[in-house]
Amino acid sequence: MREILLTGGTGLIGRELSCSLLEEEDVECLKLLVRNEQDPRLKKLLSSARDLGKRVDLVEGDLLSSNLGSGKVLEALGDIGEVYHLAADTKLSGGMTGPSSVNILGTKNLLNLAGSLGVDVFNHLSSAYACGIQDERVPETKLRIPSSFRSPYEKTKLGGEGEVYDFCEGEGIDFNVFRPSIVLFENLDQMGIEGQTIYRYLSVLQRALKEGHSSEHFRLRGDLSTELNVVFSTEVVRNIILARKQKNKGRTYNLLGIDLPLSEIVNLVESETDRQGYYLFSQDLREQDLTRAERLIYHGSEPFWNYLDPANSPIWETKNGRSIGGSKITNLRNVRRNLREFVGRNYGA
Numbered sequence: 001m002r003e004i005l006l007t008g009g010t011g012l013i014g015r016e017l018s019c020s021l022l023e024e025e026d027v028e029c030l031k032l033l034v035r036n037e038q039d040p041r042l043k044k045l046l047s048s049a050r051d052l053g054k055r056v057d058l059v060e061g062d063l064l065s066s067n068l069g070s071g072k073v074l075e076a077l078g079d080i081g082e083v084y085h086l087a088a089d090t091k092l093s094g095g096m097t098g099p100s101s102v103n104i105l106g107t108k109n110l111l112n113l114a115g116s117l118g119v120d121v122f123n124h125l126s127s128a129y130a131c132g133i134q135d136e137r138v139p140e141t142k143l144r145i146p147s148s149f150r151s152p153y154e155k156t157k158l159g160g161e162g163e164v165y166d167f168c169e170g171e172g173i174d175f176n177v178f179r180p181s182i183v184l185f186e187n188l189d190q191m192g193i194e195g196q197t198i199y200r201y202l203s204v205l206q207r208a209l210k211e212g213h214s215s216e217h218f219r220l221r222g223d224l225s226t227e228l229n230v231v232f233s234t235e236v237v238r239n240i241i242l243a244r245k246q247k248n249k250g251r252t253y254n255l256l257g258i259d260l261p262l263s264e265i266v267n268l269v270e271s272e273t274d275r276q277g278y279y280l281f282s283q284d285l286r287e288q289d290l291t292r293a294e295r296l297i298y299h300g301s302e303p304f305w306n307y308l309d310p311a312n313s314p315i316w317e318t319k320n321g322r323s324i325g326g327s328k329i330t331n332l333r334n335v336r337r338n339l340r341e342f343v344g345r346n347y348g349a
Contacts, residue, residue: 001026002081002120007033007063007110010041012190013125013183014086016237018045021084022054024241029055031077033087033110035062063087063106069113081120084240085110088125088160090196092151092303103156104163111167121174121249123240124164128181128229128254130157131314133306138316140252150306174249180236181229181256184338188345198230198265199342204301205269205279206346211293219294220301222281222308224263229316231257232338235329254318257330262308268336272343283309 004021008014009032021027030049034042037058049056059076061068089102099105107124114122131138132146132154142165149155161177168175182197194203208218236255243251262281270276290298306312 001028002079003029003031004082004084005031005033005059005077005080005117005119006084006086008086008088008125009034009045010039011086011088012185012193012196013233013236015041015045015190016233017084017086017240018056019048020237020241022049022052022056024244027054029057031057031059031080033061033063034058035060063102063109064100065109068109069116073113074116077117080114080117082123082244083110083114083119083121084123084125086125089156090153092153099159101156101159103153104159107160107163108167111163114173115167115171119173121176122164122168123176123178123243124161125240126161126177126179127154127157128179128256128316129314130154130161130179131316132158133312134314138254138314138318140254140318142252150312151303176243176248176250177252178236178240178243179252179254181231181254183233183236184230184257184335185233186338188338188342194346198228198260198339201301201304202265202269202339202342203346204297204304205266207300208279208293208297209273209275211296213291213293215291216278217280218278218297219280219282219285219290221283221285221298221305222262222301223283223310224261224266224281226262226308226310227259227313228262228265228307229256229258230260230335231255231330232334239329254316255329256316256318258332258335260332260335264336265339268339269343272340281308 004027006014006018009018018030021030037060046056059073061073085107087102087106129150131143132149134146143158164175164177184198185193193199239253239255266279270278287295287298
């Protein structure tokens with residue numbers, strides 16, 4: 001039986017997907033493309049594989065290297081039938097941008113490797129927000145280039161998607177594109193979670209409480225009516241596995257959860273920290289009018305500004321909160337519980 005190659009196995013979603021693939025009866029071996037075989041994040045995965053009587057082979061390789069498809073890597077990979085490409089730079093700002101980014105060049109190099117391996121299907125993890133800012137509904141098909149993006153991250157994710165569509169359609173390789181919205185993680189004990197998605201913004205709000213601000217209010221840029229679509233990582237992985245079971249190919253999925261208002265996030269923080277009414281949001285803040293503490297947070301929250309403007313919020317064609325199989329994906333009660341737990345851990349009583 002042909003084996004599976006996965007990139008991004010040390011990431012938060014990658015670790016979950018790796019474990020779920022190993023639990024499939026027809027999967028005996030999972031090959032992970034890694035930059036460093038000694039990465040401590042791999043220990044738990046390798047242990048889980050042993051417990052299941054399965055095997056994980058680590059293959060060192062750099063997605064940004066032009067030698068990714070060299071004989072050495074090809075020999076180590078062997079007979080690969082499925083590829084799951086999750087490796088990505090997820091920083092909203094400050095990461096690599098343009099054609100040389102891992103989200104574009106790394107994807108292109110992996111596609112060339114997949115072509116050399118003669119894989120059956122290439123599965124690509126993108127983002128529902130790769131659509132950028134546009135007026136029309138976002139389809140579950142190849143996206144047009146929008147008028148603008150909320151962040152450089154989105155631009156590179158759309159570029160990576162384009163590489164997948166063009167290469168696979170040109171080479172006759174089956175593929176699937178999965179576009180989750182903003183991902184939440186049920187397991188908050190994972191390393192590095194505080195720097196991810198909404199948790200990072202919650203950390204910004206935490207800093208606002210610790211900056212020694214003397215006023216009874218703290219001014220921030222944004223609009224409380226903005227809605228952010230969120231989905232749990234477990235649901236993203238479950239839907240990827242479900243698509244595999246159904247042998248779906250040539251499909252694009254907008255994996256959406258629920259629309260979470262910014263007001264809900266802010267009210268939760270204020271309630272958990274007993275600071276009701278502390279945050280004041282406006283789209284018309286002027287830096288020169290802010291206090292020193294407010295200016296620090298003002299600049300620290302800049303990567304989120306375009307996401308906190310309701311005029312920039314996408315509208316997807318997909319029905320919210322439904323899985324590939326039609327069941328409900330995410331509910332507001334679980335989201336509230338998850339964010340409240342994160343706030344409680346990081347803000348204290």
